[in-house]
Amino acid sequence: MTATDTRAVLDSLVDSGLSGREPSREDLLAVLATTDAELLDVVAAAGRLRRRYFGDRVKLNYLVNLKSGLCPEDCGYCSQRLGSKTEILKYTWLSPEDAAKAATAGVSGGAKRVCLVASGRGPTDRDLDRVGKTIEAIRAENPRVEVCACLGLLSDGQAERLREHGVDAYNHNLNTSEDQYGEICSTHDFADRVETVGKVRTAGLSPCSGLIAGMGETDADLVDVVLRLREIESDSVPVNFLIPFDGTPLEGTWGLTPQRCLRILAMVRLACPDREVRLAAGREIHLRTLQPLALHVVNSIFLGDYLTSEGQAGADDLKMIADAGFTVEGAEETTLPEQRERIRIRRRGAGTELAPNA
Numbered sequence: 225m226t227a228t229d230t231r232a233v234l235d236s237l238v239d240s241g242l243s244g245r246e247p248s249r250e251d252l253l254a255v256l257a258t259t260d261a262e263l264l265d266v267v268a269a270a271g272r273l274r275r276r277y278f279g280d281r282v283k284l285n286y287l288v289n290l291k292s293g294l295c296p297e298d299c300g301y302c303s304q305r306l307g308s309k310t311e312i313l314k315y316t317w318l319s320p321e322d323a324a325k326a327a328t329a330g331v332s333g334g335a336k337r338v339c340l341v342a343s344g345r346g347p348t349d350r351d352l353d354r355v356g357k358t359i360e361a362i363r364a365e366n367p368r369v370e371v372c373a374c375l376g377l378l379s380d381g382q383a384e385r386l387r388e389h390g391v392d393a394y395n396h397n398l399n400t401s402e403d404q405y406g407e408i409c410s411t412h413d414f415a416d417r418v419e420t421v422g423k424v425r426t427a428g429l430s431p432c433s434g435l436i437a438g439m440g441e442t443d444a445d446l447v448d449v450v451l452r453l454r455e456i457e458s459d460s461v462p463v464n465f466l467i468p469f470d471g472t473p474l475e476g477t478w479g480l481t482p483q484r485c486l487r488i489l490a491m492v493r494l495a496c497p498d499r500e501v502r503l504a505a506g507r508e509i510h511l512r513t514l515q516p517l518a519l520h521v522v523n524s525i526f527l528g529d530y531l532t533s534e535g536q537a538g539a540d541d542l543k544m545i546a547d548a549g550f551t552v553e554g555a556e557e558t559t560l561p562e563q564r565e566r567i568r569i570r571r572r573g574a575g576t577e578l579a580p581n582a
């Protein structure tokens with residue numbers, strides 16, 4: 225592609241993002257194929273949409289791993305998987321008090337949302353009650369904090385029960401394209417994941433669903449999963465970069481460069497202009513010194529540590545945000561732009577694979 229072609233592709237994607245039109249799949253593929261010399265143009269284009277819908281705000285999210293390791297599922301990227309030899313912390317459910325203590329540390333550091341995560345295929349009804357008690361303990365100390373749960377595949381009625389327990393959002397990542405899904409997991413499939421996100425939306429929870437890059441996928445896989453995330457109306461789109469833990473099948477998979485990571489983030493923003501695009505696990509080891517540039521594309525990051533690995537110090541995250549000219553989003557501010565809150569295009573029920581709202 226010539227420089228003029230690249231500019232035309234970027235202009236067209238920005239126009240689509242500003243006017244609410246569907247982005248073209250070919251244009252998104254072209255973003256991933258740009259050269260390093262074009263990288264700042266790509267970041268600037270994505271940055272126009274980021275500024276338009278989110279200004280200079282950065283939302284901070286804080287992970288609390290309620291139950292770590294010993295999962296019966298075999299997701300190849302995960303250090304908590306069945307048979308993982310990674311020497312991670314392994315423990316069963318944290319008490320509500322301990323979870324609240326961890327959540328309060330995150331909120332004190334500036335987090336607006338806490339993400340309560342438990343390893344496993346999916347929760348039992350007893351687990352949901354446990355999460356309910358945990359939320360009560362967290363809200364007793366932090367009444368305004370947003371709570372997202374991430375407990376695996378949900379069965380009928382469980383999303384509604386979580387909502388009754390005060391959950392605001394539910395995370396369940398699609399991770400990669402439908403075509404590649406069988407390569408990374410054999411104990412559940414892509415359709416199971418799509419179905420859970422549908423249940424979350426139907427129950428009135430805000431769906432959070434994203435991807436992991438760096439697992440050997442093609443550009444087409446990345447664009448496919450992002451377009452699918454757009455279609456299933458994920459409000460938040462976490463973009464993880466594979467942390468290739470020793471002791472997992474993807475050990476030693478180091479295929480990403482900082483420039484590639486920025487291109488991927490920009491492609492996600494250009495495809496999902498008004499969604500919360502969240503820079504997630506792996507940012508420190510893959511973006512490295514280019515992390516501040518990513519803030520021009522994403523409007524949300526995780527603060528501090530991840531589920532089983534350590535992130536950079538929370539204080540350094542805050543410094544990086546301030547130095548790059550951004551501000552931390554406050555509890556009183558709305559994350560998503562008003563038009564996303566008001567009009568929800570129907571993406572479930574008749575004509576889709578998702579459960580109807582009835």
Ligand code: SF4
Pocket residue numbers: 295296297298299302303304305306342343344345376
């Ligand atoms: S990603 Fe979740 S379901 Fe898959 S192995 Fe890890 S903890 Fe288990």
